[in-house]
Amino acid sequence: MAGLYLASQSPRRTELLTQVGIDHIVVSSAYEEANKGYDDPIEMVKEQALGKARAAVGVPEGSIVLGADTIVVLDNQVLGKPHDESEARHMLERLSGQVHSVITGVALLIKGQEIVFHNETKVYFKKLAPFEIESYIASGEPMDKAGAYGIQGKGALWVENIEGSYTNVVGLPVEHVYDELCKALGAK
Numbered sequence: 225m226a227g228l229y230l231a232s233q234s235p236r237r238t239e240l241l242t243q244v245g246i247d248h249i250v251v252s253s254a255y256e257e258a259n260k261g262y263d264d265p266i267e268m269v270k271e272q273a274l275g276k277a278r279a280a281v282g283v284p285e286g287s288i289v290l291g292a293d294t295i296v297v298l299d300n301q302v303l304g305k306p307h308d309e310s311e312a313r314h315m316l317e318r319l320s321g322q323v324h325s326v327i328t329g330v331a332l333l334i335k336g337q338e339i340v341f342h343n344e345t346k347v348y349f350k351k352l353a354p355f356e357i358e359s360y361i362a363s364g365e366p367m368d369k370a371g372a373y374g375i376q377g378k379g380a381l382w383v384e385n386i387e388g389s390y391t392n393v394v395g396l397p398v399e400h401v402y403d404e405l406c407k408a409l410g411a412k
């Protein structure tokens with residue numbers, strides 16, 4: 225297989241690929257994310273993922289490139305990464321006791337094709353007490369994560385149930401990526 229280049233600075237995405245044995249090289253992307261101006265959250269994450277993949281830096285000709293973008297959607301409103309602690313607090317207060325979706329858009333540039341897809345997971349959140357939100361914010365965990373929580377960290381305490389892919393919530397639906405890679409390479 226041609227080399228796979230992951231155009232992402234997210235430590236979770238490279239960890240997930242490594243965990244399932246998909247060899248890859250991490251590179252940066254010159255793409256500037258812009259979460260505004262989209263009516264449809266699914267179109268938005270797909271566009272952002274494609275933008276990140278297309279703008280991957282230092283990728284040799286003929287390589288496979290992977291870009292991804294993850295958001296939380298609650299009541300048709302998009303929650304991205306919080307800009308500051310007060311935004312993180314506001315997001316967690318809104319997620320408390322509710323069901324939300326985590327949507328990841330994925331773009332694969334492979335053999336001259338652009339394969340773009342998304343994956344959606346429903347997440348059922350417990351009710352959070354104010355002291356829990358405050359200590360979570362103090363831990364610093366929310367700040368680089370869509371919706372201000374990490375299911376793979378302390379946020380796991382608040383997740384009652386999920387419907388769909390767990391790895392999708394963490395930032396990359398590896399089972400879906402694997403299937404698309406196999407299809408594109410004619411391996412399965």
Ligand SMILES: Cc1cn([C@H]2C[C@H](O)[C@@H](COP(=O)(O)OP(=O)(O)OP(=O)(O)O)O2)c(=O)[nH]c1=O
Nearest residue numbers: 232233234293294369370373374375393394395
């Ligand atoms: C909901 C949720 C999100 N996240 C993370 C995954 C993503 O890294 C992040 C969403 O931000 P993204 O903009 O998708 O990704 P990123 O900025 O971290 O990395 P890059 O653009 O370079 O690829 O939220 C978790 O780690 N756990 C969770 O439970």
